[in-house]
Amino acid sequence: MVKMDSTLLKGLTLLEAIVAEGHPIGISALARRVDLPKSNVHRSISALREGGYVNFDAESRRYYPSLKLAQMGRRVNAGFPFRMAILPVLRELVAATGESAHFVLLDGDSVVFVANARPDTTVASVIPDSLSLRWEDTALGVALVSALPPEDRARLLARTETPTIRDWLARTERDGIAQLPRHATRRIFELAAPVRSGWDTVIGAIGITGPSMRFDDAKLPDRISAVTSAARIAFTAHEGLSAGPDHG
Amino acid sequence: MVKMDSTLLKGLTLLEAIVAEGHPIGISALARRVDLPKSNVHRSISALREGGYVNFDAESRRYYPSLKLAQMGRRVNAGFPFRMAILPVLRELVAATGESAHFVLLDGDSVVFVANARPDTTVASVIPDSLSLRWEDTALGVALVSALPPEDRARLLARTETPTIRDWLARTERDGIAQLPRHATRRIFELAAPVRSGWDTVIGAIGITGPSMRFDDAKLPDRISAVTSAARIAFTAHEGLSAGPDHG
DNA sequence: TTGTTTTGTTCTACTATTCAGAACGAAAAC
DNA sequence: GTTTTCGTTCTGAATAGTAGAACAAAACAA
Numbered sequence A, B: 001m002v003k004m005d006s007t008l009l010k011g012l013t014l015l016e017a018i019v020a021e022g023h024p025i026g027i028s029a030l031a032r033r034v035d036l037p038k039s040n041v042h043r044s045i046s047a048l049r050e051g052g053y054v055n056f057d058a059e060s061r062r063y064y065p066s067l068k069l070a071q072m073g074r075r076v077n078a079g080f081p082f083r084m085a086i087l088p089v090l091r092e093l094v095a096a097t098g099e100s101a102h103f104v105l106l107d108g109d110s111v112v113f114v115a116n117a118r119p120d121t122t123v124a125s126v127i128p129d130s131l132s133l134r135w136e137d138t139a140l141g142v143a144l145v146s147a148l149p150p151e152d153r154a155r156l157l158a159r160t161e162t163p164t165i166r167d168w169l170a171r172t173e174r175d176g177i178a179q180l181p182r183h184a185t186r187r188i189f190e191l192a193a194p195v196r197s198g199w200d201t202v203i204g205a206i207g208i209t210g211p212s213m214r215f216d217d218a219k220l221p222d223r224i225s226a227v228t229s230a231a232r233i234a235f236t237a238h239e240g241l242s243a244g245p246d247h248g
Numbered sequence C: 001t002t003g004t005t006t007t008g009t010t011c012t013a014c015t016a017t018t019c020a021g022a023a024c025g026a027a028a029a030c
Numbered sequence D: 001g002t003t004t005t006c007g008t009t010c011t012g013a014a015t016a017g018t019a020g021a022a023c024a025a026a027a028c029a030a
Helices: A006-021 A027-034 A038-050 A068-079 A081-097 A139-146 A150-158 A165-175 A220-236 B006-021 B027-034 B038-050 B068-079 B081-097 B139-146 B150-158 B165-175 B220-236
Strands: A054-057 A062-065 A100-107 A110-117 A132-134 A178-180 A188-196 A202-211 B054-057 B062-065 B100-107 B110-117 B132-134 B178-180 B188-196 B202-211
Touching: A006 A027, A006 A038, A006 A062, A006 B006, A006 B038, A006 B068, A027 A038, A038 A054, A038 A062, A038 B006, A062 B068, A068 A081, A068 B006, A068 B062, A068 B068, A081 A100, A081 A110, A081 A202, A081 A220, A100 A139, A110 A139, A139 A150, A139 A165, A139 A178, A139 A188, A139 A202, A150 A165, A165 A178, A188 A220, A202 A220, B006 B027, B006 B038, B006 B062, B027 B038, B038 B054, B038 B062, B068 B081, B081 B100, B081 B110, B081 B202, B081 B220, B100 B139, B110 B139, B139 B150, B139 B165, B139 B178, B139 B188, B139 B202, B150 B165, B165 B178, B188 B220, B202 B220
Parallel strands: none
Antiparallel strands: A054 A062, A100 A110, A100 A202, A110 A132, A178 A188, A188 A202, B054 B062, B100 B110, B100 B202, B110 B132, B178 B188, B188 B202
């Protein structure tokens, strides 16, 4: 076993617990949640406070996360290696199709929108960076999962209740592209393909979205080829990058 | 002096350094940056890795932040007490003016967009949550700074090079509202007022933005009164909340 | 190639820090 | 008024982090 700072790990777990709580929480409740002595939590939280990661509501004597994490999160996303590499590809996809382009990564049961590019023209629906969506709720997610190794795909499938998802997955695997002419709740269409690294492991998905009214059968072949070619060049053009995150 | 986990604090500083770097970085460079022994950094970074906060690029043997922080950041922002309290006020402002409404907090030399609301209609420019902008680049920031205690304002002014900013600040202080008919780079107008707590300390700024073409002198008085009244009710309506973050 | 420097990683004895439970007054709840 | 829960401080004992040396593997220079 590798040596490491257990104190640091415990503190981070504590921070996660505070974040997960979603509202200000007191020492005792927190100690119960993470199963640690009160005095211990009290000391650790002092460090988090000193570091500026949590605020203290003096009136209710409760702790809640400060905005520091939110700002660090933005920086992380902005400088994420994948993002830097993928952005030019997305811009090209926007130029080719005139629609918004997106790149997503899998994280647990969700897809995270790591990078987005949109046309200069006015758009109705905007996807913010690092938005997290259930994979089965978007073509990007379906495209990604369709290309996963069987065991991983099975594990994800076991946890979903969407009845038609298996058909959609099968169609996507056959065509190499996930199509969604009209999103269930948002009035948009989606077109997405998995992105593979040089060794054929899936690392994400790339795709475009736009108003459903622009889901035109005549334009479809061109758009499909634009998306698939974007997926192809996505990482062959940037081989210098590593195989990806080793977590998640 | 209060007792606290110094290991945790050191680890967080390390994490901050990795995030600040903006690109993958090795152990030695990192150790130099934070002025700590290599072996020390190595051990701490193992914990960060175990926690899923940093990834390891095996090829270059360099470390970079994972997307975990980005996702935690989103959660933090979504559940931030200020945000919850201010959102209804913003929605009302949107209803009254038909333009996008925003609430910002000061953080260092920047304003952070903590909460945003926008009309149902299509909008060209969208401000994402927790966007960070230099205060002098937006009317929201000018409104906030104009209401700061003299010493704080002077400190911020000393660090800016924008020549016309003093005039703008003076006008804002006189009128109680910051106006910007046309943004320097983006084609929008801005209208903003400082938000004070019950004890007359500034805690943020509230305002609206929209296309410059809609900066109509006839509508201006109504919009100004809408913004100022929103600033007034912003925190009298939510006295239950504490005075705010104790950091920043 | 060869030699030199820098890198990431492991090991160690020393020491400082965290641990866990008890104890406390102050609020809340009953 | 009593009991429970709360946040906080205090301990000795035990553990975990410290800093420097040592190492092989890369990267660099000549």
